[in-house]
Amino acid sequence: MILAVLDDSPAALDMLAYTQSLGQQVEAVTFGAADTDDLAKRGVRAVHRIAHDELADCAPAASGEALSQLIEHLRPEGVVGVCSDAVTEAMAHVAAITGLPLATNCVEVSTGDPWLLTRVRGGGMLLEEAELHASPALLTIAQGVSGDIGAGPVESCEVREFTPELTEAAATTQQARIVERASRGSGMTLATAPVIVSGGRGVGSADGYRALEELAERLGGVVGCSRVATNNGWRPHSDQVGLTGTKVAPELYLACGISGATQHWVGCMDSKVIMAVNTDPEAPLVRRATYAVIGDIHEVLPAVIDELKARSEG
Ligand SMILES: Cc1cc2nc3c(=O)[nH]c(=O)nc-3n(C[C@H](O)[C@H](O)[C@H](O)COP(=O)(O)OP(=O)(O)OC[C@H]3O[C@@H](n4cnc5c(N)ncnc54)[C@H](O)[C@@H]3O)c2cc1C
Secondary structure (H helix, E strand, O other): OEEEEOOOOHHHHHHHHHHHOOOOOEEEEEOOOOOHHHHHHOOOOEEEEEOOOOOOOOOHHHHHHHHHHHHHHHOOOEEEEEOOHHHHHHHHHHHHHHOOOEEEEEEEEEOOOOEEEEEEEHHHOEEEEEEEOOOOEEEEEOOOOOOOOOOOOOOOOEEEEEOOOOOHHHHHOOOOOOOOOOOOOOOOOOOOOOEEEEEOHHHOOOOOHHHHHHHHHHHOOEEEEOHHHHHOOOOOHHHEEOOOOEOOOOOEEEEEOOOOOHHHHHHHOOOOEEEEEEOOOOOHHHHHOOEEEEOOHHHHHHHHHHHHHHHHHO
């Protein structure tokens, strides 16, 4: 049996589907409420709900200890987590507590002795083939990796409450604490938007993003940016694409005035279509893009917006 550790992100459901495609019985683990109807539709017969007062927001050490106890109790062959910050950190605590190796960011997995893995390293620049000699195998699945659910729906998913006995140490070593909660303006995020209109130094100022916002709205997408834009205070960090921002994979990534440094490229390279608008025909992103427009974004973007307006009115 494999335990799939979920959080409340859509990526967790992709990870669950991928884990189910490995051909073994999969049971889910959550630290909060579980949508049992949805899990039953996805063929999951049991969800272990870890509950404890100390497991409030951002309690990675306590979550890791709780998860270790559940693993000890259930003795699964593998524990697979979604590669989110919270789950990865909890899994790292599990690895430290149990002395087992943890393989993060896997894009391909086959179970066995050893488990065979392909992992993304170096911010996406390197794929590593690895053997995992451990029982249980601890790993996380990279975001964006999904699979066909092998099992059909089941009648119901049983909730099994698990109350860990947390040591005082786990309860008190909460290095992480939430200082601010920012709500998103719309339902679409960089991670889910089909279109991203992204801007870099070439946009020139915070005001310059108005054209990108208008274009994104007309195309049904959101605005992204390079690190130069966040460093300059033109955009919030939540808009940043790249190694130290969000990794994106939209249908269309429109890169406006972005050179395409490696740290940016690793964040957008999985986009289906990349179009670069840049004055420099030799910019790395222009050379790698599916399509490129060589020109000044302050002329190109208004022209595109005018054309879209004319089409929607005509
Ligand atoms: C550890 C580390 C992590 C990093 N993480 C990230 C990250 O997550 N994301 C990220 O983006 N960067 C990251 N960086 C920074 C990265 O190395 C680059 O410095 C950054 O991506 C460059 O941003 P840019 O393309 O906007 O600017 P530049 O490299 O300066 O490029 C600007 C581009 O705009 C073009 N241009 C200028 N004016 C116009 C115009 N009017 N019309 C059209 N084109 C124009 C220029 O020809 C040029 O190609 C990281 C760096 C380090 C060291």
